[in-house]
Amino acid sequence: MILSADPLHWTMAALTGAAWSGLTVRTLIRAQRAGRAGPAAATGPGGLLIGYASQSGSSEALARAAAAQSPGARLLSLDQIGAADLVNTAQAQFYISTTGDGDAPDNATGFLARVMTLHPELGGLSYAMLALGDRHYPRFCGFAHRLDQWLRACGATPRFPLTEVDRDHPTALATWRARMGEPTRTGAPAPATAPARWRLAARRHLNPGSPGGPLWHLVLDPEGPLPDWQAGDIAEISIPTQNGPVRRDYSLASLQGSGRAELILREVISREGRPGLGSHWLCRQLGEGGAIDLSIRANPGFHAGDDTMPMLLIGNGSGLAGLLAHLRHRAALKESGPVWLIHGERSPDHDAVFTEELSGLVASGGLARFDRSFSRGEGGPRYVQHILRDSAAAVRAHVAAGGGIWICGRREGMATDVQQALEEVLGKDETARLMTERRLRRDIY
Numbered sequence: 001m002i003l004s005a006d007p008l009h010w011t012m013a014a015l016t017g018a019a020w021s022g023l024t025v026r027t028l029i030r031a032q033r034a035g036r037a038g039p040a041a042a043t044g045p046g047g048l049l050i051g052y053a054s055q056s057g058s059s060e061a062l063a064r065a066a067a068a069q070s071p072g073a074r075l076l077s078l079d080q081i082g083a084a085d086l087v088n089t090a091q092a093q094f095y096i097s098t099t100g101d102g103d104a105p106d107n108a109t110g111f112l113a114r115v116m117t118l119h120p121e122l123g124g125l126s127y128a129m130l131a132l133g134d135r136h137y138p139r140f141c142g143f144a145h146r147l148d149q150w151l152r153a154c155g156a157t158p159r160f161p162l163t164e165v166d167r168d169h170p171t172a173l174a175t176w177r178a179r180m181g182e183p184t185r186t187g188a189p190a191p192a193t194a195p196a197r198w199r200l201a202a203r204r205h206l207n208p209g210s211p212g213g214p215l216w217h218l219v220l221d222p223e224g225p226l227p228d229w230q231a232g233d234i235a236e237i238s239i240p241t242q243n244g245p246v247r248r249d250y251s252l253a254s255l256q257g258s259g260r261a262e263l264i265l266r267e268v269i270s271r272e273g274r275p276g277l278g279s280h281w282l283c284r285q286l287g288e289g290g291a292i293d294l295s296i297r298a299n300p301g302f303h304a305g306d307d308t309m310p311m312l313l314i315g316n317g318s319g320l321a322g323l324l325a326h327l328r329h330r331a332a333l334k335e336s337g338p339v340w341l342i343h344g345e346r347s348p349d350h351d352a353v354f355t356e357e358l359s360g361l362v363a364s365g366g367l368a369r370f371d372r373s374f375s376r377g378e379g380g381p382r383y384v385q386h387i388l389r390d391s392a393a394a395v396r397a398h399v400a401a402g403g404g405i406w407i408c409g410r411r412e413g414m415a416t417d418v419q420q421a422l423e424e425v426l427g428k429d430e431t432a433r434l435m436t437e438r439r440l441r442r443d444i445y
Helices: 017-021 025-033 058-068 083-087 106-114 142-153 170-179 277-285 317-331 355-364 384-390 392-400 411-426 428-436
Strands: 048-053 074-077 091-097 126-133 163-166 196-205 215-222 234-239 246-251 261-266 291-297 311-316 339-345 369-374 404-409 440-444
Touching: 048 058, 048 106, 058 074, 058 091, 058 126, 091 142, 106 428, 106 440, 126 142, 163 170, 215 277, 234 277, 246 261, 246 277, 246 317, 261 277, 261 317, 311 317, 311 384, 311 411, 317 339, 317 355, 317 404, 317 440, 339 384, 355 369, 369 384, 384 392, 384 411, 392 411, 404 411, 411 428, 411 440, 428 440
Parallel strands: 048 074, 048 091, 091 126, 126 163, 311 339, 311 404, 339 369, 404 440
Antiparallel strands: 196 215, 196 291, 215 261, 234 246, 234 291
């Protein structure tokens, strides 16, 4: 998608020598007060700054489209922005996603710790902010609101109130475009395929007898042309309800070359005993051969990048789906970096899922190392974070060799505990650096 030129960008006049000499002592003092500049400080003052914080790619796609229509604009993720960049910028646009219940995306955590703890003087900054989130969470667009409040507290001036968008809703995007002076259009900004009809080809209960929730493996066949996707991407499925369809996102376990979309789902039951809307329909109500409306959305925040980079894959439960796609991708290559998988489940007797395939990858060399933990095994509970701590030296060696870390699974419990374990093993600064360098990537839900 290409956005039209934006008359509200107010593109600055050419930076002539006179403009450079016009920098006052006050500006220099403000820059010093702002603290150490981030990686982008060398780009110089003035101009339009376009910043984004994106977990799954929607905000980044919008930001890149805006930058393509604004010659000379600086396009940076929040982690690339330093306080001095904001001090020396007159105009900015921010495209900000919130992940989970009010949390910052991974490529904004460094900015949160390094810049938002300061109070630079931003009286010369005027900005517009688009906030993307999910109204299923109580703190809808929470991180964007937090950033907006911080900018205001530092003296920056919003051009108009923060614009909220619920899961790429076209009406809200039209409001943003109208405020920015752009022609109104519909459609989501994320690089997603159009919804298409798929059918349930097979469904298998993976863990009968497990003390945990049922885990299912679903195989879907397209009715029409097969769309393209890569390891790390997301299947968006429309779930029918009495109040109309709702969308649910699931990590893809298969690759496009297989001709099928594979999912691994945990059947969700609430504490009150209510079945999960999406998982119950997919795992219990949809009959074999039943139709599904599905689109595939690129998820660049969980892509592999360099196939020669050593991979450490960490996850639990249904998070195996996103990790399995990466394993299958690497196994299909003639040459690639080594892969280490750490996966957690409940019972070794019932939840050792996909053992045949994973053992085969170990035997063929597709998996250099494979560790499993079980929370209800002999010897007491053992989780993936215990393996990380026990293997601290190996984790540090993996990172020192240029390796990356991919985490997939539940936010509550696993992802939080793994993050804490990594900070213990590697240190908080090193863990933050890995996030900034895109060597620590997460697909958590």
